[in-house]
Amino acid sequence: MKxxxxxxxxxxxxxxxxxxxxxxxxxxxxxxxxxxLAEEAGVGLSTASGHLSKLAEAELIAPRKSGRHKYFNLADxxxxxxxxxxxxxxxxxxxxxxxxxxxxxxxxxxxVCYNHLAGQLGVQxxxxxxxxxxxxxxxxxxxxxxxGRDFMTAFGIDLDALEKGRTRLCRSCLxxxxxxxxxxxxxxxxMLTCMEQKGWMSRETGSRAIHVxxxxxxxxxxxxxxx
Amino acid sequence: MKxxxxxxxxxxxxxxxxxxxxxxxxxxxxxxxxxxLAEEAGVGLSTASGHLSKLAEAELIAPRKSGRHKYFNLADxxxxxxxxxxxxxxxxxxxxxxxxxxxxxxxxxxxVCYNHLAGQLGVQxxxxxxxxxxxxxxxxxxxxxxxGRDFMTAFGIDLDALEKGRTRLCRSCLxxxxxxxxxxxxxxxxMLTCMEQKGWMSRETGSRAIHVxxxxxxxxxxxxxxx
DNA sequence: GGAATGCTTCGGTTACGATCGAACTATGAA
DNA sequence: TTCATAGTTCGATCGTAACCGAAGCATTCC
Numbered sequence: 001m002k003x004x005x006x007x008x009x010x011x012x013x014x015x016x017x018x019x020x021x022x023x024x025x026x027x028x029x030x031x032x033x034x035x036x037l038a039e040e041a042g043v044g045l046s047t048a049s050g051h052l053s054k055l056a057e058a059e060l061i062a063p064r065k066s067g068r069h070k071y072f073n074l075a076d077x078x079x080x081x082x083x084x085x086x087x088x089x090x091x092x093x094x095x096x097x098x099x100x101x102x103x104x105x106x107x108x109x110x111x112v113c114y115n116h117l118a119g120q121l122g123v124q125x126x127x128x129x130x131x132x133x134x135x136x137x138x139x140x141x142x143x144x145x146x147x148g149r150d151f152m153t154a155f156g157i158d159l160d161a162l163e164k165g166r167t168r169l170c171r172s173c174l175x176x177x178x179x180x181x182x183x184x185x186x187x188x189x190x191m192l193t194c195m196e197q198k199g200w201m202s203r204e205t206g207s208r209a210i211h212v213x214x215x216x217x218x219x220x221x222x223x224x225x226x227x
Numbered sequence: 228m229k230x231x232x233x234x235x236x237x238x239x240x241x242x243x244x245x246x247x248x249x250x251x252x253x254x255x256x257x258x259x260x261x262x263x264l265a266e267e268a269g270v271g272l273s274t275a276s277g278h279l280s281k282l283a284e285a286e287l288i289a290p291r292k293s294g295r296h297k298y299f300n301l302a303d304x305x306x307x308x309x310x311x312x313x314x315x316x317x318x319x320x321x322x323x324x325x326x327x328x329x330x331x332x333x334x335x336x337x338x339v340c341y342n343h344l345a346g347q348l349g350v351q352x353x354x355x356x357x358x359x360x361x362x363x364x365x366x367x368x369x370x371x372x373x374x375g376r377d378f379m380t381a382f383g384i385d386l387d388a389l390e391k392g393r394t395r396l397c398r399s400c401l402x403x404x405x406x407x408x409x410x411x412x413x414x415x416x417x418m419l420t421c422m423e424q425k426g427w428m429s430r431e432t433g434s435r436a437i438h439v440x441x442x443x444x445x446x447x448x449x450x451x452x453x454x
Numbered sequence: 455g456g457a458a459t460g461c462t463t464c465g466g467t468t469a470c471g472a473t474c475g476a477a478c479t480a481t482g483a484a
Numbered sequence: 485t486t487c488a489t490a491g492t493t494c495g496a497t498c499g500t501a502a503c504c505g506a507a508g509c510a511t512t513c514c
Contacts (some may be wrong), residue, residue, distance in 0.1 A: 005317035007251065007310065012242030016502075020235030034461060047503055049462055059320055068460050068511040078319070082312045086234045089309055093237070093286050243472075261491060274473055276492055295481040295490050 013058055014086065018043045019051045023074070023083055026061065031071035110210040112203060116188030117195070117210070121220065125191075126172075126182045128224040135170065135183070142172045144187065152187070156194050162186045195220075240285055241313065245270045246278045250301070250310055253288065255339050258298040337437040339430060340400060343415030344422075344437070348447065352418075353399075353409045355451040362397065362410070369399045371414065379414070383421050389413045422447075 014020055018041040025032060025040040032040070038048035052072060055061045060079050064071045074080050110121040117125065129135045134148035144152065144159075152159055162169055171185035183191070195201050200216030212220070241247055245268040252259060252267040259267070265275035279299060282288045287306050291298045301307050337348040344352065356362045361375035371379065371386075379386055389396055392413050400411035410418070422428050427443030430436075439447070 005314045006247075007313045007317055008242055008244045008247030010317050010320070011238050011247060011313060015235055015239030015242035017235040018502080020233075020238060024234060035459095043502085044504055045461070046463080046505075050502085053462085060316075070461065078312075078316060082309075082316055083234065085305075085309050085312055086238060089287075089305060090233050090237050092305070245472080262489095270472085271474055272491070273475075273493080277472085280492085297491070 010058060010060070013055060013060060014083070016051070017041075018047065019055060022048070022051060022055065022072075023060065023079075026072060026074045027080060027083060031064065031073045033069045033071055037072060110201065110212055112192070112210060116182070116184050117192045117201075118182050119210075121210075121212070121224075122182035124226070125220075125224045128226070129183065137172070142170045142183070144170055152191075155191070156198075157187070157190050159187075162190055237285060237287070240282060240287060241310070243278070245274065246282060249275070249278060249282065249299075250287065250306075253299065253301045254307060254310060256301070256307075256342060258291065258300045260296045260298055264299060337428065337439055339419070339437060340409070340411070342419065343400070343409070343411050344419045345400070345409050346437075348439070348451075349409035351453070352447075352451045355453070356410065364399075369397045369408075369410070371397055379418075382418070383425070384414070384417050386414075389417055 014023060021041040022037045025037060034049055034052055035045060037052065038045045041048055041051070043051075052061070052063070056063050056072075059075050061072045062075045064073065074083075110117065110119045112118065116122070126135070129148075130137065132151070133145055134151045136143050136145050136148075149159060159169075168185045169187045170183065171188070172183065182188070192201075195216070196203070198216075198219070199213060200219055201210050201212050203210055241250060248268040249264045252264060261275060261279055262272060264279065265272045268275055268278070270278075279288070279290070283290050283299075286302050288299045289302045291300065301310075335346055337344060337346045339345065340349070343349070353362070356375075357364065359378070360372055361378045363370050363372050363375075376386060386396075394413045396412050396414045397410065398412035398415070399408040400415075409415070419428075422443070423430070425443075425446070426440060427446055428437050428439050430438075
């Protein structure tokens with residue numbers, strides 16, 4: 001029949017939607033854990049685990065153990081290149097991904113990313129905080145301004161306590177759905193906790209989706225809404 | 228979950244063994260009929276027909292009717308590029324398809340790639356042309372030098388005629404088996420034709436393998452051999 | 455130590471799609 | 485016209501693999 005390497009095996013690996021999601025999620029170079037990738041892929045943890053071992057066996061991704069977590073990266077630049085070129089093909093063909101899932105619409109609005117707020121509300125809050133001078137961007141970094149400290153204290157956050165922790169106070173995090181940054185770091189986490197305590201939002205168990213209460217919608221729009 | 232182009236659909240198309248066989252068979256740029264492709268893929272005609280329409284719908288291949296035959300080509304160079312890079316991945320991973328056919332060894336030495344010479348002889352010739360100053364690389368591009376024009380004319384190639392055509396004179400093409408570049412473009416094509424006319428080589432029908440005559444081996448080594 | 459978290463393995467279900475043969479259409483040859 | 489070749493469509497069969505939940509390890513936290 002034909003010579004040449006066996007394309008189909010590798011292509012079939014990329015060809016499963018869940019695995020394609022996993023690979024795409026790894027495209028930005030970050031290392032993600034199995035659980036995070038399961039979320040990204042939209043499948044259960046056990047399913048994702050199976051996918052991950054297949055991908056690792058084919059050396060498309062590289063696992064790395066760290067404590068009780070297992071982090072995954074794309075294996076090398078060549079793999080990233082192949083994915084990139086596949087994306088190019090797919091994009092040109094106009095087959096943009098249609099993502100059907102019941103939780104998806106809600107997730108687009110508000111969801112948990114690690115421990116902080118992501119989704120439309122996340123980026124909205126972030127840009128508002130920038131506009132109000134609470135945060136200040138400096139290249140890839142983001143920092144709290146002097147007046148920002150007052151704002152956060154008034155919001156109900158104990159900055160001193162946060163700064164004792166070893167995680168950075170402010171970090172920016174790229175949002176996959178919005179393609180814009182939102183606030184991460186211990187401050188981002190504290191703000192989400194704070195909004196939960198205020199009764200603005202509540203996390204749904206077993207999902208990354210965040211439910212926003214009626215009162216929360218009003219208060220959030222009042223404080224972070226666009227003018 | 229994430230936005231972005233839908234990789235998985237296209238990858239899944241390539242991921243089926245029968246379809247992968249079809250695509251690989253088309254890699255050399257020849258147009259093949261549905262029956263021929265069914266044969267290559269090792270499936271029945273009806274099955275192949277289904278595969279072909281899926282591939283065509285995704286614009287990975289381009290159908291062309293001619294009489295009661297239907298010819299298929301790869302849609303464009305981008306598709307070929309994706310397949311090449313997938314082959315590269317698969318080759319590095321060591322998942323070479325075990326195809327111990329008699330022609331395989333020969334293919335490694337010399338074969339047709341879209342109309343020009345590929346395989347060991349292809350890359351050997353290319354690097355020699357570079358070393359002799361006939362060709363000059365400029366980033367990803369490759370061009371014919373002034374002295375190179377004399378060389379080609381002496382070789383028996385009508386450069387003026389080639390330059391009237393709309394395909395680029397010189398292009399470099401990555402070889403999956405050698406993982407090095409060889410000469411493509413209308414010049415690459417003309418050189419192969421020329422060497423056939425000189426009686427150095429002859430294409431075997433129904434295969435990409437190129438047979439090198441005794442006289443051709445001597446002449447080729449004399450002109451393009453390593454010192 | 456126990457509790458909690460992160461991941462893997464196993465068993466059983468389910469669904470999708472690859473496959474074939476047969477019937478059907480279209481084009482060309484005799 | 486009739487026959488032959490090339491391809492498509494249809495219906496039915498059959499395997500494979502994706503999926504989940506539950507149970508099992510492993511690691512860290514308290």
